Amino acid sequence: MVDVAFGSVPTPLGDVLAALTSDGVAATAFQDGDRVRREILDRLGARAVDDPGRTALAREELAAYFAGRLTGFTVPVDWRLMSALQRRVLGTLYQSVAYGKVTTYGELAVSSGAGVPARAIGSVMGSNPIPIIVPCHRVVAGNGLGGFSGGDGVDSKRWLLTLEGHLPPTLDWEL
Template sequence: MVDVAFGSVPTPLGDVLAAVTPDGVVATVFQDSDAARRRLLGRLGVPGVDDPARTAHALDELAAYFAGELREFTVPIDWRLMSTMQRRVLGALYETVPYGRVTTYGDLAGSSGSGVPARAIGSIMGSNPVPIIVPCHRVVAGNGLGGFSGGDGVDSKRWLLTLEGYLPPTLDWEL
């Protein structure tokens, strides 16, 4: 039987929760809470376990990313919460859009070979179960940042893109 271990790391955007199965990170959530953990357990249909050793690599990498010290995640990803289409689009994003770069919804629609229109790419980004590690914040609209369903919405997207150097810091920006 598969199970999931939880851990969280404090970040400027809140305590980021990582859910890790024996296969890898299956989900990240911007705000750790008992409700978020229960929702994930319900979606996965597996028990939760206390296994700090399993979550350590993911939490170390998330902490390093938010400290501005990590540019590429190496932690394995468990893609099981994604449909075939989500995996195709999010997999293309994960493999082709590096730290500090962005792509547009339309360009990702084309490069993923999914046949999905740009508007639907936005829905796939909004349902990404592994934000930050699978960097949906790096997908922008042709005329601006576009939307973002994680954390505090577009403000969180702006913060992540500033951390990565894509956007210039504002006067009140802090790491």
């Protein structure tokens, strides 16, 4: 059985939770709490361990990202608990779409070589277990932002893309 340590960081979008195996980040969530932690443990088939040292780098990097001081994560990602399709598509996204840039669902379908249509790429983005670090918010529709299943939905996506400088800030936008 896999063991997971949890750590969270307060952000403008709420407390962001990171779940780490001994190999790296296996999940993130836009909220923290017992229910969310149980859901992650159930999904990963894991048990919780108390290991703040394991989560230190992820917490530091998430805090720096949300403060506008980090443009690339170095914390390891644990890909092994994802499906083959998720690993292929999300791995391509993680490697090829830099901070402040975006790609479309259709472009990611082609560049990943996954052999699935753009609509299926949207489903993979919606099932991304590691949002923010594996930046599904950087995948947009050909005619707009598209959807987002994290945090407060498209408003969270818009906030993240504004933080990264892809979208201009609105009058009420704060870091």
